[in-house]
Amino acid sequence: MTDTSAAEREPGPGDGAIVTRGLTKRYRGGQLAVDGLDLTVPAGSVFGFLGPNGSGKTTTIRMLMGLIEPTSGTARVLGRPMPRATLAVLPQVGALIEGPALYGFLSGRDNLLRYDAADPIADPRTRRARVAAALDRVGLTAAAGKKAKAYSLGMKQRLGLAAALLQPRRLLVLDEPTNGLDPQGMREIRSLIRELASDGTTVFLSSHLLDEIEQVCTHAAVMAQGRLVTQGAVADLAAGTRGRLVVTTPDPADAARVLKEQGAADVVVTEDRVTAEPPERDLAEVNAALVTAGVRVRGFGVERASLEEAFVALTGEGFDVAG
Amino acid sequence: MSRADLDPAQEGTGGTAQESAGRTARTTQESTEQRIPLARRGSLLLNELRTTLRRWRTLALLGVLAAVPVLVGIAVRIETGDGGSAGGGTGEGPAFISQITNNGLFLVFTALAATLPFFLPMAVGVIAGDAIAGEAGAGTLRYLLVAPAGRTRLLLTKYATTMAFCLLATLVVAVSALTVGALLFPLGELTTISGTRISFTEGLGRALLIALVVAASLTGVAALGLFVSTLTNSGIAAMATTVGLLITVQILDQIPQLDAIHPYLFSHHWLSFADLMREPVYWDDLVKNLGLQALYAAVFGSAAWARFTTKDITT
Numbered sequence: 001m002t003d004t005s006a007a008e009r010e011p012g013p014g015d016g017a018i019v020t021r022g023l024t025k026r027y028r029g030g031q032l033a034v035d036g037l038d039l040t041v042p043a044g045s046v047f048g049f050l051g052p053n054g055s056g057k058t059t060t061i062r063m064l065m066g067l068i069e070p071t072s073g074t075a076r077v078l079g080r081p082m083p084r085a086t087l088a089v090l091p092q093v094g095a096l097i098e099g100p101a102l103y104g105f106l107s108g109r110d111n112l113l114r115y116d117a118a119d120p121i122a123d124p125r126t127r128r129a130r131v132a133a134a135l136d137r138v139g140l141t142a143a144a145g146k147k148a149k150a151y152s153l154g155m156k157q158r159l160g161l162a163a164a165l166l167q168p169r170r171l172l173v174l175d176e177p178t179n180g181l182d183p184q185g186m187r188e189i190r191s192l193i194r195e196l197a198s199d200g201t202t203v204f205l206s207s208h209l210l211d212e213i214e215q216v217c218t219h220a221a222v223m224a225q226g227r228l229v230t231q232g233a234v235a236d237l238a239a240g241t242r243g244r245l246v247v248t249t250p251d252p253a254d255a256a257r258v259l260k261e262q263g264a265a266d267v268v269v270t271e272d273r274v275t276a277e278p279p280e281r282d283l284a285e286v287n288a289a290l291v292t293a294g295v296r297v298r299g300f301g302v303e304r305a306s307l308e309e310a311f312v313a314l315t316g317e318g319f320d321v322a323g
Numbered sequence: 324m325s326r327a328d329l330d331p332a333q334e335g336t337g338g339t340a341q342e343s344a345g346r347t348a349r350t351t352q353e354s355t356e357q358r359i360p361l362a363r364r365g366s367l368l369l370n371e372l373r374t375t376l377r378r379w380r381t382l383a384l385l386g387v388l389a390a391v392p393v394l395v396g397i398a399v400r401i402e403t404g405d406g407g408s409a410g411g412g413t414g415e416g417p418a419f420i421s422q423i424t425n426n427g428l429f430l431v432f433t434a435l436a437a438t439l440p441f442f443l444p445m446a447v448g449v450i451a452g453d454a455i456a457g458e459a460g461a462g463t464l465r466y467l468l469v470a471p472a473g474r475t476r477l478l479l480t481k482y483a484t485t486m487a488f489c490l491l492a493t494l495v496v497a498v499s500a501l502t503v504g505a506l507l508f509p510l511g512e513l514t515t516i517s518g519t520r521i522s523f524t525e526g527l528g529r530a531l532l533i534a535l536v537v538a539a540s541l542t543g544v545a546a547l548g549l550f551v552s553t554l555t556n557s558g559i560a561a562m563a564t565t566v567g568l569l570i571t572v573q574i575l576d577q578i579p580q581l582d583a584i585h586p587y588l589f590s591h592h593w594l595s596f597a598d599l600m601r602e603p604v605y606w607d608d609l610v611k612n613l614g615l616q617a618l619y620a621a622v623f624g625s626a627a628w629a630r631f632t633t634k635d636i637t638t
Contacts, residue, residue: 065469067636090471097469101462105378117370118470118477124366163466 015079016040017171017202018047018064022073025059033059035226036073041204041219046197048213048234049206050311051223057206058098060223061175064204065095078170091121094169096177100160104149108140108159111148115163122167134162139188153180161189165196172196173204178212190216210311222314229314245278247290248299258293262286278302367472371484375450381488384446385495391442392434392500399423399430400507418597426513427504428523431530432600434500435493435537439593440573443492443537444544448565450488451548454481455631457558459638474632482549482624489541497534519602529599536596540612543589543619544569550627556638586611589619 018041025034034056041047051057062068064075066083075082080089102111112131116122122130135144138158143151151159157180164172177193178186193216197203207213213220214234221231230237245264249255255274256267263279264286279286287300375381395417403424418436422429455478458464467477504510513526521529548565555561569590575581576588585591592615595608 062465062636065465066471067465067468069633069635086468086471087473090469093469095466095469097465098462101466103374103461103463106374114370114374115466115470117366118467118472120367120471120473120476122366127366 015043016076017043017045018075018077018204020060020064020073020075023060023063023070023075024072025056025063025068026071032226034063034070037223037226037228039221039228039231041202043202044197044200045219046193046203046205046217048217048220049204049223050208050210050213050220053208055223056226057223058175061095061097061173061204061206065093065097065173066090067097087120091119091167092170093173094164094167094171095173095175096157096160096164097173097175099176099179100156100163102148102151102156102159104147106148107145108148108151108155108162109135109144111159112163112166116166119167130166134165137165137192138162154182154185157181158185161192169201171202171204175206176208177205178207178209186212222311224314243278243302244275245283245286246299246301246303247274247276247295247297248272249274249290249295249297251295254293255290255295255297258290258295259286262289272298275303367476368480368483371480372487375484375488380453381450384449385492388438388442388446388492388496389499391438392430392496392503395420395434395437396423396430396500396503396507418594419600422514423504423508425509426526427506427508427510428501428513428526428530430504430508431497431500432533432597434496435533435596436594438496439537439540439596440590441569443489443496444541444569444590445566446492447485447489447541447544448548448569449562451485451545452552452561452563452565453558454485454549455552455627456555456561457552459556459636460558462638464638465636468636475628478549478553478628478631481552482545482627485545485549486538486542489545490535490538493534493538493541497530501530515602516597516600517602521602533596533599536599536609536613539616540593540596542616543623546620546623546627547589550623550630553627553630553634587615589615591615 018039020037020039023034023037023039024032026032037056037060039060049057049060059068063070064077064082066086066089069083077085077089078092082089102108103114106114109131112134113127116127116131117124132141132144135141138161140155140158140162143155148156148159157177161174161177164174172193174193178189181189190212193203193205197216205213205217217234219232220234220237222229222237245259247255247259250272252269252272252274256269256276259267259274259276259279262285263281264276265279267274267276283300283302287297290297290300399420417433419429419432423433455464458467468474472480511523512520513523514520544565547568548561551564551568552558552561555564572588572590576585576591592608592612595612598605598607598609
């Protein structure tokens with residue numbers, strides 16, 4: 001999905017939709033918000049951007065969008081340097097940053113007309129049609145004529161998304177896109193994201209809903225205290241902490257002994273559950289060995305570590321605000 | 324939009340890194356910009372004008388301005404119901420007030436003289452102060468900038484809209500005054516300050532010219548307000564600061580001991596518009612006034628640009 005002509009003009013490191021090298025922001029107060037960030041968002045990916053509150057996600061997104069000047073380091077979006085190339089890059093980028101911001105005294109439709117008028121590339125002749133299409137896409141057609149101040153949080157969120165979809169985009173930057181939506185709305189937005197991604201749009205998604213990231217994202221990065229803790233394919237991240245073999249049994253002591261004999265490491269017994277790192281052999285044989293040894297097995301299986309566990313292991317602080 | 328909007332350096336926010344990459348970006352950016360038809364560049368200005376006029380605040384300000392000539396007109400009418408002339412003809416009250424009973428057209432000059440020291444610049448201060456700070460406070464500024472409106476283009480749009488408001492506000496006062504004057508008082512030939520007679524049509528022409536000069540007199544306040552607006556993320560704070568500066572300047576202009584600085588105060592030559600009612604027109608103060616306004620627009624316009632194009636948008 002990379003624009004080859006742009007790539008020729010501006011050979012960047014890799015062909016990522018977003019590439020940062022040593023990106024750093026120190027605010028005037030001396031606070032280091034983002035510290036030497038090396039982020040690579042592959043073109044065509046759905047990229048989850050994770051981190052506790054105050055970890056520097058928002059500052060990073062604002063630097064990528066040319067709203068904040070980095071203290072040092074570089075950021076390239078769609079192969080072009082930011083913030084220098086904002087006027088060339090941003091028409092191809094749809095963004096929802098820290099929630100929607102609307103003109104309460106204007107209708108939903110007029111809000112979109114205004115944001116579209118702000119884009120110098122947008123064709124005024126197709127403006128009304130594109131606004132109507134964007135409203136339809138987020139399910140707001142019926143409420144388009146209502147003043148935005150009368151909108152619920154979920155409707156405002158949808159309108160913010162519609163603003164990001166006024167044009168066909170190569171990159172969507174969505175900060176907490178399902179915030180304030182009901183479960184039905186969340187599902188709609190997720191399927192919308194999948195639909196856009198299948199059209200080849202790169203989606204950069206920040207969220208604190210880890211199962212959401214796990215459901216829609218192909219890649220993810222985790223930030224903590226201004227630094228990048230890890231990045232990569234979601235499957236790899238979750239697998240980074242390998243799945244554990246879990247045996248449920250009324251005979252935990254015997255089971256633990258048999259598992260050790262079968263080569264399982266780190267065996268832990270908790271009441272009727274015995275967990276261990278699975279040995280390098282067919283698990284069917286391990287199960288057979290348990291049964292042969294007279295261990296009554298109620299449950300036998302491998303539990304994959306969830307992204308949430310991986311996340312907590314990486315940031316070590318869950319979602320507490322970083323101090 | 325002006326040439327300055329095409330300046331590719333507009334987003335060059337003082338960055339020192341990657342100079343060569345930056346230079347390449349500038350050329351490509353410039354070519355992108357030049358392909359954009361003028362009609363599309365004007366979209367934002369049209370939208371901005373429409374949006375400004377749809378705020379109840381704007382309409383309230385215009386309503387107050389329209390009410391001033393009505394009040395003055397009615398007051399003069401009641402005061403002179405017995406056949407006397409307002410202000411006793413001794414120069415009390417706003418300029419030209421004593422002439423209103425003879426000719427309703429003078430209500431236009433009186434109303435402009437009454438609103439120029441405070442009501443008009445206050446209204447302009449509110450609009451200019453809110454221009455950037457109000458958008459920043461509401462968070463809409465970040466979406467305009469990622470649209471991407473372009474910082475220079477947005478600032479020029481805001482300034483052009485504020486100037487359009489100056490003109491509109493002045494015309495509202497003038498038209499309201501003309502209507503009230505025509506309803507309550509006779510119209511006809513009028514006498515200039517120099518004592519010569521001019522026809523009513525020429526008087527109308529002078530009135531229009533005066534309205535334009537009054538609108539131009541507000542250029543300095545508009546630029547000052549816009550600069551203040553780039554300093555804060557609170558629209559209310561920016562409006563209050565601008566109006567506060569206006570009051571301060573008006574007070575300083577009244578203190579004789581400070582006459583050394585008086586020629587540099589943006590309000591000092593405001594009432595020179597009355598010189599357009601002389602025959603022949605006395606241009607000295609008018610030119611000084613317009614020159615001073617241009618100076619304020621240049622200084623504070625540049626300051627606003629320097630500030631806004633390098634500002635971190637964190638709201």
